Amino acid sequence: xxxxIELTGITKRFPGVVANDDIxxxxxxxxxxxxxxxxGAGKSTLMKILYGMQPPDSGTIRxxxxxxxxxxxxxxxxxGIGMVHQHFMLADQLTVLENxxxxxxxxxxxGRIDFQAGREHLDEVGRAYGLDINADDLVETLExxxxxxxxxxxxxxxxxxxxxxxxxxxxxxxxxxDELFRNIRELKASGATILFIDHxxxxxxxxxxxxxxxxxxxxxxxxxxDEVTAHxxxxxxxxxxxxxxxxxxxxxxxxxxxxxxxxxxxxxxDRAVVxxxxxxxxxxxxxxxxxxxxxxxxxxxxxxxxxxxxxxxVITLLGRDITHVSVRHRREMxxxxxxxxxxxxxxxxxxxxxxxxxxxxxxxxxxxxGPWLSRLGMRGRANRIKExxxxxxxxxxxxxxxxxxxxxxxxxxxxxxxxDPAVLIANHPTRGIDVGAQAAVWDDIxxxxxxxxxxxxxxxxxxELIGLSDTIVVMxxxxxxxxxxxxDITPRDLGAYMTGAALEAERTGGSS
Amino acid sequence: MTERLTHRLMLAxxxxxxxxxxxxxxxxxxxxISGSNPLAAYAxxxxxxxxxxxxxxxLNRATPLYLSGVAAAIGFRMNLFNIGVEGQYLxxxxxxxxxGAQVELPSVLHVAFILVIAMAVGGAFSGAAGVLKVTRGVxxxxxxxxxxxxxxxxxxxxxxxxxxxxxxxxxTGGRVGTEPIAESGLLPDINSWxxxxxxxxxxxxxxxxxxxxxxxxxxxxxxxLNRTVFGFDLRSSGANPTASHVGGVSPKRMVxxxxxxxxxxxxxxxxxxLMDTGYYPSNPISLLxxxxxxxxxxxxxxxxxxxxxxxIFGFLDVSSGILQISGAASREIVEIMKGVIILTAVIxxxxxxxxxxxxxxxxxxxxxxxxxxxxx
Numbered sequence: 001x002x003x004x005i006e007l008t009g010i011t012k013r014f015p016g017v018v019a020n021d022d023i024x025x026x027x028x029x030x031x032x033x034x035x036x037x038x039x040g041a042g043k044s045t046l047m048k049i050l051y052g053m054q055p056p057d058s059g060t061i062r063x064x065x066x067x068x069x070x071x072x073x074x075x076x077x078x079x080g081i082g083m084v085h086q087h088f089m090l091a092d093q094l095t096v097l098e099n100x101x102x103x104x105x106x107x108x109x110x111g112r113i114d115f116q117a118g119r120e121h122l123d124e125v126g127r128a129y130g131l132d133i134n135a136d137d138l139v140e141t142l143e144x145x146x147x148x149x150x151x152x153x154x155x156x157x158x159x160x161x162x163x164x165x166x167x168x169x170x171x172x173x174x175x176x177x178d179e180l181f182r183n184i185r186e187l188k189a190s191g192a193t194i195l196f197i198d199h200x201x202x203x204x205x206x207x208x209x210x211x212x213x214x215x216x217x218x219x220x221x222x223x224x225x226d227e228v229t230a231h232x233x234x235x236x237x238x239x240x241x242x243x244x245x246x247x248x249x250x251x252x253x254x255x256x257x258x259x260x261x262x263x264x265x266x267x268x269x270d271r272a273v274v275x276x277x278x279x280x281x282x283x284x285x286x287x288x289x290x291x292x293x294x295x296x297x298x299x300x301x302x303x304x305x306x307x308x309x310x311x312x313x314v315i316t317l318l319g320r321d322i323t324h325v326s327v328r329h330r331r332e333m334x335x336x337x338x339x340x341x342x343x344x345x346x347x348x349x350x351x352x353x354x355x356x357x358x359x360x361x362x363x364x365x366x367x368x369x370g371p372w373l374s375r376l377g378m379r380g381r382a383n384r385i386k387e388x389x390x391x392x393x394x395x396x397x398x399x400x401x402x403x404x405x406x407x408x409x410x411x412x413x414x415x416x417x418x419x420d421p422a423v424l425i426a427n428h429p430t431r432g433i434d435v436g437a438q439a440a441v442w443d444d445i446x447x448x449x450x451x452x453x454x455x456x457x458x459x460x461x462x463x464e465l466i467g468l469s470d471t472i473v474v475m476x477x478x479x480x481x482x483x484x485x486x487x488d489i490t491p492r493d494l495g496a497y498m499t500g501a502a503l504e505a506e507r508t509g510g511s512s
Numbered sequence: 513m514t515e516r517l518t519h520r521l522m523l524a525x526x527x528x529x530x531x532x533x534x535x536x537x538x539x540x541x542x543x544x545i546s547g548s549n550p551l552a553a554y555a556x557x558x559x560x561x562x563x564x565x566x567x568x569x570x571l572n573r574a575t576p577l578y579l580s581g582v583a584a585a586i587g588f589r590m591n592l593f594n595i596g597v598e599g600q601y602l603x604x605x606x607x608x609x610x611x612g613a614q615v616e617l618p619s620v621l622h623v624a625f626i627l628v629i630a631m632a633v634g635g636a637f638s639g640a641a642g643v644l645k646v647t648r649g650v651x652x653x654x655x656x657x658x659x660x661x662x663x664x665x666x667x668x669x670x671x672x673x674x675x676x677x678x679x680x681x682x683x684t685g686g687r688v689g690t691e692p693i694a695e696s697g698l699l700p701d702i703n704s705w706x707x708x709x710x711x712x713x714x715x716x717x718x719x720x721x722x723x724x725x726x727x728x729x730x731x732x733x734x735x736x737l738n739r740t741v742f743g744f745d746l747r748s749s750g751a752n753p754t755a756s757h758v759g760g761v762s763p764k765r766m767v768x769x770x771x772x773x774x775x776x777x778x779x780x781x782x783x784x785x786l787m788d789t790g791y792y793p794s795n796p797i798s799l800l801x802x803x804x805x806x807x808x809x810x811x812x813x814x815x816x817x818x819x820x821x822x823x824i825f826g827f828l829d830v831s832s833g834i835l836q837i838s839g840a841a842s843r844e845i846v847e848i849m850k851g852v853i854i855l856t857a858v859i860x861x862x863x864x865x866x867x868x869x870x871x872x873x874x875x876x877x878x879x880x881x882x883x884x885x886x887x888x
Contacts, residue, residue: 019877305758307757307758326760327757327758327759327760327761328760328761329760331759331760332760337758339755339758344754345755345758346755346758347752348748348751348752348755348756349751349752351747351748355744358744359755359756359759360758360759361759362741362759363741363760368741371741371742372740372741373738373739373743392876393876394875394878398872398876399869399872401872401873402869402872402875403876404877
């Protein structure tokens with residue numbers, strides 16, 4: 001039987017860089033094939049070529065054995081290739097059905113849309129692939145995982161037999177990932193071929209039948225998940241020894257830098273989303289906050305940095321009450337922040353790197369003097385950040401959107417670090433960046449810790465939490481429910497605390 | 513470095529030039545279809561504009577358009593659409609005309625008094641829309657449109673009756689308006705400044721002193737926006753309010769400030785006419801506020817770009833007057849040209865933005881690949 005996809009010798013050059021260099025890829029009919037690689041390894045370019053968005057400079061593409069030349073996504077769809085983008089392309093104000101048929105509407109006479117036919121086809125697709133969704137729900141009311149399902153259905157509705165999923169788990173919480181994987185397995189059982197792009201290795205090992213690793217635009221190798229460990233894969237991806245988060249010797253001091261006492265933040269309907277949180281972070285200490293997303297971590301962080309007002313409790317920074325102090329004043333007092341969503345909260349994408357290097361610190365020297373900006377100071381700092389934090393960019397005049405995710409993150413971390421903060425709030429500091437950049441960020445945080453930085457680390461990466469933290473607290477339904485020593489806890493145990501299972505066990509164990 | 517700079521400058525100027533060229537081509541087609549000779553029409557316009565007196569008219573027209581364009585641009589920089597410049601300048605115009613006529617002050621103070629009143633009225637009226645937005649969530653487009661109606665068919669219509677001057681107020685007679693302001697409250701013309709470089713200006717044309725005020729506004733706008741912490745706050749908050757908020761800039765505060773500043777500049781738009789005639793007439797020059805939005809759009813909210821755009825619009829408005837006399841074409845052709853310039857400018861700017869983005873991404877990707885790919 002011919003392979004579903006066969007790519008031979010694919011090469012794609014951009015000015016000054018070879019994005020894909022003689023890539024070979026063979027995807028068998030009906031398998032789940034994962035493509036792994038660091039950011040910038042050429043995964044996205046390869047998928048764009050396969051989806052007809054960019055023509056390759058050389059090489060051949062065979063679909064079901066036939067050599068094809070792809071010039072547009074429409075042509076790829078015709079050949080049965082569908083792509084689910086990382087960022088959803090849905091109209092919020094339309095229903096699921098309307099979104100699915102958008103651009104492929106079944107028509108009746110006089111240019112009327114045949115919603116009945118659309119609904120029948122949608123139900124058919126849903127049944128055939130075991131995807132459950134209510135056609136009449138408004139998209140804006142859907143959870144992230146459900147929106148993704150709509151995207152997948154959209155592609156299947158157009159008759160795709162080969163699905164490209166571009167980092168589908170990046171936007172999902174763990175439970176939703178499980179749901180997605182269940183869906184993917186059903187798709188496979190129904191005869192679809194799935195090409196899955198990811199760099200979370202444990203996920204890849206769990207779901208894939210075959211794994212191809214790319215590095216710097218080349219195919220490094222194709223392996224089966226039962227032949228390799230996550231460690232092996234990571235080494236294939238970065239081509240060298242793997243960095244691990246390791247806190248090293250403790251540098252915790254007696255001096256309290258950040259203190260929260262009895263903090264309460266009200267959410268909708270006066271329900272407490274952060275409930276009576278009391279916590280202190282010492283100089284030289286990293287306190288990790290573990291928890292399933294949506295248990296109040298975001299609101300806790302917002303209250304500390306000052307964009308959400310707590311309705312009870314006190315926040316103290318270096319001994320001064322900052323509970324109702326402005327964000328700017330907190331920043332000037334030495335509060336650093338690495339946000340979870342760098343595009344939304346961390347960068348001005350259309351602005352130059354040197355302007356981005358000043359964001360959040362524009363009132364401080366050397367970025368400004370009194371009311372006047374200092375371009376010299378801004379550029380000088382930006383160049384220092386570029387050098388010291390290894391931000392890969394031709395120069396600091398490019399705008400922030402030109403950088404890869406990992407480099408954007410290094411810029412943000414560098415910006416906060418050169419300001420020499422007393423307290424750093426690191427909110428998922430390595431989310432969505434590759435192994436190399438991740439190691440760099442870990443190094444930076446560790447290094448600052450040894451100089452006395454107090455860090456509050458919020459993360460969903462349990463290895464990161466255990467590896468970096470001096471203390472781990474678990475947040476569940478707005479409360480701090482456990483305080484753990486990272487030296488004697490495994491990710492599995494920590495996971496049990498996060499879902500409340502361990503507490504449940506303790507309670508029943510204690511009462512019996 | 514310099515090569516990069518030249519490249520950037522070329523990209524930046526390519527868009528507006530392309531817009532004007534395409535507008536000329538499209539307008540020519542329209543003229544041909546309507547049976548006129550485009551070359552004759554353009555020749556008439558250019559020849560008319562080559563006269564010194566026409567140039568004075570163009571500058572007098574461009575001055576309020578520039579102020580109006582800057583007012584709109586301040587809003588755009590904060591991602592606000594202040595569509596209320598029209599109402600703001602008419603309200604500031606009538607209030608400043610009325611109050612300016614009530615006082616007697618030494619010359620410099622009198623002029624300053626009138627200008628400050630105009631800015632205060634414009635700023636307060638526009639700031640109100642900002643306050644509505646941050647406290648009540650009212651979209652500024654809706655509120656400023658409504659406030660336009662409040663001024664144009666409400667306050668101004670009422671006050672022109674209330675404050676109407678008794679008897680004859682102008683030599684031509686017939687026209688009505690507010691009490692005329694004393695000579696001390698009017699900005700003198702600056703003919704002599706221009707005449708240093710040219711011959712004497714004839715036909716009784718007067719180059720408005722407000723041009724100096726407009727230039728000062730342009731420079732202050734540029735300096736504040738690009739060289740101060742406040743300007744950085746404004747630009748960053750406009751570009752990404754959440755990131756800017758996390759960085760210490762309150763988006764609500766910036767909305768109110770930006771709307772107020774926009775309105776203050778808008779308040780000056782009507783001053784070109786007031787400083788010339790000394791009263792608010794029953795039929796003031798209108799629509800300058802709406803045209804200012806187009807001027808800001810064409811000028812990319814950049815202080816110099818807006819100036820060029822204001823001059824282009826001033827040229828089109830003024831020099832088209834000759835078409836009525838020469839009969840080479842209908843003067844409404846310039847309205848078509850204005851529309852096409854705006855449309856093509858928007859498209860051309862977007863194209864240039866994409867080219868620049870792609871170039872930068874490629875350059876950054878090249879920097880990523882610092883180590884040569886290892887051979888497997």
